[in-house]
Amino acid sequence: MKQDEILGIEYNRTFGAILNYQKLASFLLKKKILEDNDRLIDLACGTGSLIHEIRNIHKSISLVGIDIDIEQLKIARKYNSDALFISEDLFTFSIGDYIDSQNWIAHLGFSFINRLTYDEIVKLVHNLTKNKQITCVLTEIWNYEYQLNHFQYDKWYRTKLPEGFLMTKSDKKDRSDNVIDIDFEFHINDKVQKSSYTMFRYQTDVIESIFKKAGWNFFEVESSSYRESGESHNFISIKR
Numbered sequence: 650m651k652q653d654e655i656l657g658i659e660y661n662r663t664f665g666a667i668l669n670y671q672k673l674a675s676f677l678l679k680k681k682i683l684e685d686n687d688r689l690i691d692l693a694c695g696t697g698s699l700i701h702e703i704r705n706i707h708k709s710i711s712l713v714g715i716d717i718d719i720e721q722l723k724i725a726r727k728y729n730s731d732a733l734f735i736s737e738d739l740f741t742f743s744i745g746d747y748i749d750s751q752n753w754i755a756h757l758g759f760s761f762i763n764r765l766t767y768d769e770i771v772k773l774v775h776n777l778t779k780n781k782q783i784t785c786v787l788t789e790i791w792n793y794e795y796q797l798n799h800f801q802y803d804k805w806y807r808t809k810l811p812e813g814f815l816m817t818k819s820d821k822k823d824r825s826d827n828v829i830d831i832d833f834e835f836h837i838n839d840k841v842q843k844s845s846y847t848m849f850r851y852q853t854d855v856i857e858s859i860f861k862k863a864g865w866n867f868f869e870v871e872s873s874s875y876r877e878s879g880e881s882h883n884f885i886s887i888k889r
């Protein structure tokens with residue numbers, strides 16, 4: 650994923666503002682996916698929004714965020730003084746360089762994993778597998794059936810935009826059922842930010858087979874509504 654695709658530190662006010670991390674944090678705790686004294690590493694944590702919401706609800710969880718972008722990590726550190734933020738490339742990082750305890754739960758957010766090609770996911774899973782401290786991975790992908798039958802992408806984006814900025818253009822081209830190219834144009838304080846990206850719709854069996862080939866053996870899927878639009882996502886837990 651290229652840096653210029655993600656609006657840098659404006660992320661929180663554009664795409665980031667659309668995702669409901671508070672709801673995701675409550676979902677993880679309500680379902681007991683995260684419990685007292687657990688350890689969570691948020692992969693591609695950006696400005697630390699999820700870590701922030703988890704800390705608000707739960708004081709005893711150890712929190713680490715990893716992201717390649719040092720500008721976003723500066724914001725993350727400012728608002729989350731008791732979490733550890735590491736600037737690393739997820740495809741090559743070695744968590745053992747930073748922590749020595751075991752049984753870390755890794756979270757791989759929807760907006761990161763669904764923008765990776767198949768080969769990139771394979772490479773990422775290979776690297777996660779090498780990091781033996783990580784024994785559980787939580788991730789989110791499209792609920793494929795729901796997306797195809799009910800989801801109106803552009804309408805959803807327009808209604809979710811917070812006050813103060815405007816999305817003037819959203820062209821969505823379906824390259825196939827599984828690959829979508831999207832062009833955005835945001836107006837933020839009289840500045841125009843353009844962004845283009847490709848999203849892939851992976852079905853759960855694709856993600857399952859990548860992890861299973863890498864030696865992970867427990868795979869559980871749950872439909873979830875924590876993003877506020879029905880059962881639009883599948884939440885997946887994977888264990889060694």
Ligand SMILES: C[S@@+](CC[C@H](N)C(=O)[O-])C[C@H]1O[C@@H](n2cnc3c(N)ncnc32)[C@H](O)[C@@H]1O
Pocket residue numbers: 650655665693694695696697698699715716717718721737738739740758760761
């Ligand atoms: C779509 S954002 C997710 C942001 C985050 N979930 C949040 O809202 O705070 C994707 C993030 O992935 C990070 N990223 C992209 N490629 C990366 C890589 N190879 N290693 C680590 N982080 C990466 C970007 O810097 C960006 O913060």
